[in-house]
Amino acid sequence: MTAIDLKDLTISYSSVPVVHGANFSVADGESFALVGESGSGKSTILKAISGLNDEWTGEIKLFGEKIDPKNRTDISRITQMVFQDPYGSLHPRKTVDTILNEPLAIHGIKDDGTRVLEMLSAVGLDKRYRFRYPHQMSGGQRQRVAIARALMIKPKLLLLDEPTSALDVSVQAEILNLLKKLRKEQNLTFLLVTHDLPVASFLCDRLAVMKGGEIVEIASREQMTKGELKAEYSNELLGVHAQKLGA
């Protein structure tokens, strides 16, 4: 089954088109990356899929079901999102426990607290963090809470918008390992937005390179690591990274 199926997705902000006819599909359990520079439209696609923006035309199918942009309560149960900035995406005056219980309350799921403990342990946080506030935690720990929150209602698809770009490299490595582990354990589908090709190649099986609102190339990880990308722009992006670290 395909988890995501986009056909001719065109997204405009007022009358300015920012994504022009994007087509791709992601299989159930696959991990797919959208790579490109700022303004290339990668986050915009994520927002359309997640329902944060309903001004689009074309077709979005999630797990075989067509999305109606005006009515999406059912779909938000199977897709959840993790944002870039763990400092901005957690409510500063709510404890971790309250933050994690919120998705359950929204979707009317009854729980006696076991799910919170389960998720804390899944993301590698000790139970003593349950009643702490975000400001008492480091950036990496906050991002773990944001991931736990996204997983509370057992979604099938996780939308990740630059989940590690606000973190230091040694912490980034922890979060990337965690995401990889969770995907395997919970059989999740990932759609990752990043400008960092090494992150995409670590986490994803396939990737789409975007530029100026268009998908210029879709390739597998093997094609990327072997340097077999076809589009000139993809190689320009890859070239930047290959020269990094003198590799």
Next chain:
Amino acid sequence: MTQSPLLKVRDLTTSFFTSRGEVQAVRGVDFDIHAGEVLGIVGESGSGKSITCMSVLRLLKNNGRTIKGTAHFEGRDLLELSELEMRRLRGNDVAMIFQDPMTSLNPTLTVGEQIIETIIAHKNISRSAARERVVELFELVKIPEAASRLGAYPHEFSGGMRQRVMIAMALSCDPKLLIADEPTTALDVTIQRQILLLLKEIQSRLGMAIILITHDLGVIAEVTDRILVMYGGTAMETANVHHLFDKPMHPYTQGLLASVPNVNNIDGEKLKPIPGSPPDMLRPPKGCPFMPRCDKAMEICVTTGAPEFEIDDAQSHKSRCWLHHPDAPQQKGDAA
């Protein structure tokens, strides 16, 4: 490199005095930079890399104070100069560029005006001569159609072009030392590289020294000569750039390099993060700041910070770790 260094920093110690206590941001940093050299200072957030440079230029906020240490620039200790002498030196001999080119430019003035203002403030020249100088600078930093862009406002430039404007401004008085604090962090990857290569090109043409502060190990390999790795307010290791990437000796540097994902060496295996989190600088560890996260820590690391050990003189390689002591147990894989 037998001539005396352009900037020689010794035992630099800076703290911030907050309502929660003394935050020991920089704890006894030593480093040299020679004329025409590009030094990269690498470290994660809170490692003290920016504060080290801010202390040298005396740009600390009110609650920050450099408690001890010296910073000799061409023989004069910057920490002893009067505020007036310091003001003459900043922008003239030492210039700085910051991370975010949008907030470091005045949005209500044209870019030409801002740089002309800078030049007139430092040099005794006419407005029209200053204007010509700006056109020259814009050509140097490769802003297309330089002469016609002087009247544009910062918002009319893209991020990369704005950073070029900042570089032009920093170069306006021919500094001997340029301090660039994360100059490309706010930019896209392809633009990042253009800006770094531009800096490198201008550096070799004008022969100035550059200190490049960054948290991104990737960006600096290509443009720097030597690297200083900072952690917990201390300089942990320094060496010529390729030598450091090939043979990192300090456990922190090794951990940092191992945690970076790389397109070429990923085959689905796990990344190796450094366990634990950086020290709280309100209460830094008594001994080595990296000790609580170090898997090779020994008893002595808990109580006493390591001195700097000379590893390889030809590569300017020094490392602050007890493992390099002759009596320390031999490490597997050490080929030094």
